[in-house]
Amino acid sequence: MEIDRHEIDILETERIKRLKESSQLPISDPDSWLEEEVKRSIFLTTVDYIADWARSRSTFPLMFGLACCAFEMIGTAASRFDVTRYGMDIFRWSPRQADLMICAGTLTWKMAPAVKMIYDQMPEPKWVIAMGACAISGGTFRESYSVVPGINRIIPVDVYIPGCPPRPEGLIYGINKIQQKILKDSIKNYQ
Amino acid sequence: MTIALKGDGVAEKLGDIFPGSVIGSDKAVVIVDSESLYKVAEYLKNADGFEFDYLANLTAVDYIDYFEIIYNLTSLKNNHSLVLKTRCYVRENPTVPSVVNLWRTADYQERETFDLFGIIFTGHPNLKRLFMWEGFDGHPLRRHYLYWLSEPSLLY
Numbered sequence: 489m490e491i492d493r494h495e496i497d498i499l500e501t502e503r504i505k506r507l508k509e510s511s512q513l514p515i516s517d518p519d520s521w522l523e524e525e526v527k528r529s530i531f532l533t534t535v536d537y538i539a540d541w542a543r544s545r546s547t548f549p550l551m552f553g554l555a556c557c558a559f560e561m562i563g564t565a566a567s568r569f570d571v572t573r574y575g576m577d578i579f580r581w582s583p584r585q586a587d588l589m590i591c592a593g594t595l596t597w598k599m600a601p602a603v604k605m606i607y608d609q610m611p612e613p614k615w616v617i618a619m620g621a622c623a624i625s626g627g628t629f630r631e632s633y634s635v636v637p638g639i640n641r642i643i644p645v646d647v648y649i650p651g652c653p654p655r656p657e658g659l660i661y662g663i664n665k666i667q668q669k670i671l672k673d674s675i676k677n678y679q
Numbered sequence: 680m681t682i683a684l685k686g687d688g689v690a691e692k693l694g695d696i697f698p699g700s701v702i703g704s705d706k707a708v709v710i711v712d713s714e715s716l717y718k719v720a721e722y723l724k725n726a727d728g729f730e731f732d733y734l735a736n737l738t739a740v741d742y743i744d745y746f747e748i749i750y751n752l753t754s755l756k757n758n759h760s761l762v763l764k765t766r767c768y769v770r771e772n773p774t775v776p777s778v779v780n781l782w783r784t785a786d787y788q789e790r791e792t793f794d795l796f797g798i799i800f801t802g803h804p805n806l807k808r809l810f811m812w813e814g815f816d817g818h819p820l821r822r823h824y825l826y827w828l829s830e831p832s833l834l835y
Binding site: 493497498500501504505597598633634 | 807810811812813814815819824
């Protein structure tokens, strides 16, 4: 009985093991926007406001549905709960063209290096929404041998949307929150 | 409707042709010895009146005394189905003959069973892990596999 162990398998194992070791603690959320009182010059404030207003109303979401929450995301994008009215009518498949990553569904350790790679490929500025209980903390499958306990072990998350799965209205509430967060951003951060 | 064959009737016929192979039978299943599994499977695939040419499912269950490997066979010609089981009473390196040469779907199904239970199928051309990654330690679906004792930091 011959077993062919390709180098690809061994490389995959190395990647997963390295990722697992480096993600023992969750990454802290970028939540300074909740209390920030930014003092800026009048000119910069106007430019900031216009730029942020434009950015928040036209985010290109990256279609990243992993499991059942993906269907709620698709349902939100359909005609009854339209997500086009928030500017997100084209769900981008390529990370190079997207700026909002909606992680919907359970993340497993085998998929985790791919998620990290896609997050790294997105150009700045980028935001992440964790949708559903499994993306927030592993959900019901937290104690499983193959589930990552929350995607904030691997990538920093901006908005968490609880639910199993969250209703489309819940996802729209999360999108509102992310729009408020983007409005508080400053173009000084991206010089 | 696909008729589910009664295990008792099939067990009698198998007992005539392969004496000593059937360990038990029920209204729904036939349980066969693991050494004579390949002969019985070949007979069930080729014989007139049976002709099970479609292996729908191949899984295993871990009862703590033994592993039980379950085959769901269906005949597309005669429109009936059967559940065939075999047992393995060894805990360290349990071995069962592979049915890859009879039904090609057993290729991936046996790899999955090996990955999750640790059951070794002799005669399988490429028995390596399918779901878990290559160097994963242990077989997750066994009864005695407790993940959080080995990596408590990932629970909290």
